[in-house]
Amino acid sequence: MADKILKKLNIKVWRQNNAADKGRFETYTIDNISGGSSFLEMLDILNNKLILEDKDPIAFDHDCREGICGTCSLFINGRAHGPDEDITTCQLHMRKFKEGETITIEPWRAASFPVIKDLVVDRTAFEKILQAGGFISVRTGGVPDANSIPIPYEDVEESMDAASCIGCGACVAACKNSSAMLFVAAKVSHLGKLPQGRVEAKQRARSMVSKMDELGFGGCTNTRACEVECPKNISITHIARLNREYLTARLSE
Amino acid sequence: MSSFLSASIGKKFIMSVSGLFLVLFLAVHLVVNLLLIFDDSGELYNVAANFMSTNPLIRTIEPVLGLGFLVHILWSFILEYNNWKARPVKYNKKNKSATSSWASRNMLVLGGIILVFLVIHIINFYWIIRFNPHEMNSITIGGEHMEDSYTLVADLFKHSLVYNIFYILSAILLGFHLSHGFWSAFHTLGWNNENWMNRLQIIGKVYAVIIAVGFSVIPLYFFIKF
Ligand code: HEM
Ligand code: SF4
Ligand code: FES
Numbered sequence: 001m002a003d004k005i006l007k008k009l010n011i012k013v014w015r016q017n018n019a020a021d022k023g024r025f026e027t028y029t030i031d032n033i034s035g036g037s038s039f040l041e042m043l044d045i046l047n048n049k050l051i052l053e054d055k056d057p058i059a060f061d062h063d064c065r066e067g068i069c070g071t072c073s074l075f076i077n078g079r080a081h082g083p084d085e086d087i088t089t090c091q092l093h094m095r096k097f098k099e100g101e102t103i104t105i106e107p108w109r110a111a112s113f114p115v116i117k118d119l120v121v122d123r124t125a126f127e128k129i130l131q132a133g134g135f136i137s138v139r140t141g142g143v144p145d146a147n148s149i150p151i152p153y154e155d156v157e158e159s160m161d162a163a164s165c166i167g168c169g170a171c172v173a174a175c176k177n178s179s180a181m182l183f184v185a186a187k188v189s190h191l192g193k194l195p196q197g198r199v200e201a202k203q204r205a206r207s208m209v210s211k212m213d214e215l216g217f218g219g220c221t222n223t224r225a226c227e228v229e230c231p232k233n234i235s236i237t238h239i240a241r242l243n244r245e246y247l248t249a250r251l252s253e
Numbered sequence: 254m255s256s257f258l259s260a261s262i263g264k265k266f267i268m269s270v271s272g273l274f275l276v277l278f279l280a281v282h283l284v285v286n287l288l289l290i291f292d293d294s295g296e297l298y299n300v301a302a303n304f305m306s307t308n309p310l311i312r313t314i315e316p317v318l319g320l321g322f323l324v325h326i327l328w329s330f331i332l333e334y335n336n337w338k339a340r341p342v343k344y345n346k347k348n349k350s351a352t353s354s355w356a357s358r359n360m361l362v363l364g365g366i367i368l369v370f371l372v373i374h375i376i377n378f379y380w381i382i383r384f385n386p387h388e389m390n391s392i393t394i395g396g397e398h399m400e401d402s403y404t405l406v407a408d409l410f411k412h413s414l415v416y417n418i419f420y421i422l423s424a425i426l427l428g429f430h431l432s433h434g435f436w437s438a439f440h441t442l443g444w445n446n447e448n449w450m451n452r453l454q455i456i457g458k459v460y461a462v463i464i465a466v467g468f469s470v471i472p473l474y475f476f477i478k479f
Contacts, residue, residue, distance in 0.1 A: 014345075025345065078348030104346040111339050174352055177336035179261070209262055218339030219261035219332060221360065222437040225352035237446050244443025246262045 003036035006094060010102040011046060013058055016115050023115070027102070035095030039082060040065060040072060042094055059118040065090040067231060070166030073173070074119055075106040080170040080229040088168060088231045108169055110178035111216045125215045126167050126183060132211035133204035134187040136197045155193045162189035164232040171226035171234075177218030182226040184208045185238035188245055205245035262441075264332045269441035271325035272434055276460070278318055279427075283467045290474045295403030296394055303399040306382065326368060333361045356433040363430040370423035381405060410475035417472040428465025435460055 009030050016023030030046050037045075040062050047057035063071035072089040076082035082092045097103060105119065113121040165186035172180050188205050191197030197204075213219075220239060227236045257263040285305065288298040305311050349358060356363065381389065382402055390401040409416055435457030439445055445453060 075344060078344065078346040079351060083348075083351075106344055106346070109340050109342050109344055111341050176340075176349070176353070176358060178339035179336070181261075209260065210256075213261050216339060217261075218336035219265060220441075221265075221332075221336070221357065222433070222440050223353040223357040225349070228352040235447070236440070237450060240440050240443050240445035242443075243262055243265075243441055247266060247443055250257050250260075250263070 003034045004095060006033045006035060006097065006099055007031060008100055009033060009042075009097065010100075011042075011105065012102055013105040013119070014107055015058070015118055016107075018117055019114055025104075033094050035093065037094050038065070038090055039074070039076070039092040039094065040090050059116075059120045061120050062090060067091045068166060070168035073108050073121065073169060075108060075173055077104055080108070080174040081168075081231060085228075086231055086233050088166075088170075091231075108173035110169075110172050112178065112180070113169060113172065121169075123167070123169050125217070126169065126180070128215060129180065129184060129208050129211050130187065133200070133207035134191070136191055137200065138196060149195055151195060159190050159193035162186045162193070162234060162238055165190070165230075165234055166232060168231060170229045170231060172217065174225040174229035175218065175220075176223060176225065177221060179220045179226075180212050180215075180217040181220040181239050181242065182230060182234060182236065184212055185236075185242040186234050188242045189238040192241070192245065201245055202249035205242060206249050209242070209246050261335075264328055264335075265441045267324060267328045268332060269438040271321050271328070272438045274318075274321045275325060276431070276435065276438070278321070279464055283464060286471055287467065289403065289406060289471055295401070295407065298403045298406075299392060299399060299401060300394055302382070302402040303394075303397070322371070326364070329361060329364055354433060356429045357437070360430060360433060363426050366426050367423060367430060370419070373419075377409065378402075378406065407475055407479075410472045411479045414476070417476050420472050421469045424468035425465050427468070428461040431461040431464060432458055 010027055011030055012025055012027045014023060015026050028046060028050070030042070030049065033042050033045065040060070043058060043060055050057050061071050061073055063069045065072070067088045067090060070088070072081075074081065074089045076089070076092070081087060081089050083096050084092055107113075107115050107119045108121045108123075110121075112125040113123055116122050162185075165183060167183065169183070171182035172178050175181075187208065188201070191204065192201035222236070222239075224236055227234060258267065285298075285301050288301050289295075291297060382400060382405070390404055391398060392401040393399075410420075436445075436450075436453040439449075439453050
């Protein structure tokens with residue numbers, strides 16, 4: 001069956017020339033969008049139209065367009081990555097919207113994610129958190145034999161679940177406190193559940209949390225909005241582990 | 254230590270420990286208060302109230318309880334202010350109910366109303382019983398002379414509809430505060446995983462309902478019966 005065509009949509013989108021600009025909403029109309037196209041394709045079509053009209057196209061982040069890189073963002077109709085579950089914006093289909101609807105598009109909003117232009121925000125803060133402890137300090141050398149380090153199945157699974165974080169920032173965007181706890185917790189579980197990463201686990205939790213605080217992210221109040229909006233379905237039970245690692249590290253000092 | 258108290262997880266640790274302490278206090282408070290409706294002569298309640306205000310252990314815990322409230326309230330403002338600062342430009346359109354529970358988003362509002370109740374509650378009962386701004390009726394039970402707290406409490410519940418409504422409303426809001434707060438406190442301490450998530454949430458909801466219903470039936474009992 002052919003995809004349904006949305007004859008008319010109103011796109012209300014945040015426009016901001018640069019970081020210093022105050023910014024404003026602008027509303028554009030767009031015709032004949034296939035329900036099978038992705039949200040980003042819809043924006044491409046709109047941008048084409050804007051370019052032909054000699055207007056500045058809307059800046060938005062994207063790269064892989066298949067849900068694995070974490071580059072695309074957008075707060076769509078009040079939700080991070082829009083109205084679908086466990087997906088990134090590049091995986092969002094236009095069939096999720098209604099004929100004639102006004103779609104509101106905003107950038108991620110957080111003090112630690114300043115807007116660069118329009119819908120593009122600066123997520124360097126995540127890199128800084130990773131630099132603070134999101135790694136394992138091993139001596140490089142020959143690859144060890146896989147079977148020489150036994151790891152229980154459950155630990156591998158939990159570690160790999162956490163490792164699926166793509167650093168998109170939806171957790172921060174969805175959280176009422178702009179907290180980066182789910183992101184940090186994912187790293188702490190991913191590395192700390194494996195024997196090689198276990199060695200530095202306590203120090204890692206300490207350093208990453210203090211970096212997160214320093215960068216101006218808010219604190220977690222367990223509202224669970226992050227895990228609902230996380231495209232990789234990362235559970236807040238990792239946050240419980242982060243709390244555990246952090247508290248035992250601090251209270252045993 | 255000071256860096257721990259101002260760290261995000263450190264602040265939550267304070268909220269959690271003080272909150273759990275208050276959770277424990279509420280349970281004791283409810284058990285004592287329920288004596289109000291199980292003995293219309295008031296003897297049972299008066300004896301319990303007298304025990305609470307003379308027992309040395311309870312006397313020493315009392316300032317700790319005051320401190321617990323103070324710390325919980327103070328830190329809640331610090332924490333919420335910090336979190337509010339983390340998003341200077343707000344969203345224009347939000348669909349918050351799609352992703353989180355109402356109670357979890359409104360802990361400060363719920364806590365604020367509980368605080369207003371707490372102040373009135375202290376003025377109405379605790380202040381009068383403990384510091385005797387005016388002479389209270391006294392009563393002799395089993396040869397021991399004590400204040401007639403029962404009459405003080407029962408009179409208010411019997412005669413003031415407005416007070417009863419406010420009291421019940423506060424109990425219900427406290428229930429909402431706890432429906433999120435209870436499991437959240439354990440989660441904050443790191444005591445949670447896939448298995449315990451549901452269990453903690455269920456125990457928390459049961460506890461919240463017991464607190465809300467338990468405190469509500471007391472004024473209802475007096476108002477309807479007398
Ligand atoms: C008897 C009264 C109270 C009890 C039993 C209680 C209990 C709790 C518990 C168990 C938590 C969860 C802590 C955590 O998530 O780690 C909590 C959180 C909170 N409480 Fe209370 N509380 C009471 C009164 C108050 C008052 C008077 C206020 C403020 C004026 C308040 C404000 C808050 C706030 C803002 C939170 C949110 C923290 C968060 O979600 O992370 N509470 N409370
Ligand atoms: S935890 Fe989920 S929402 Fe947060 S950055 Fe990672 S993938 Fe994105
Ligand atoms: S563009 Fe890579 S995840 Fe969306």
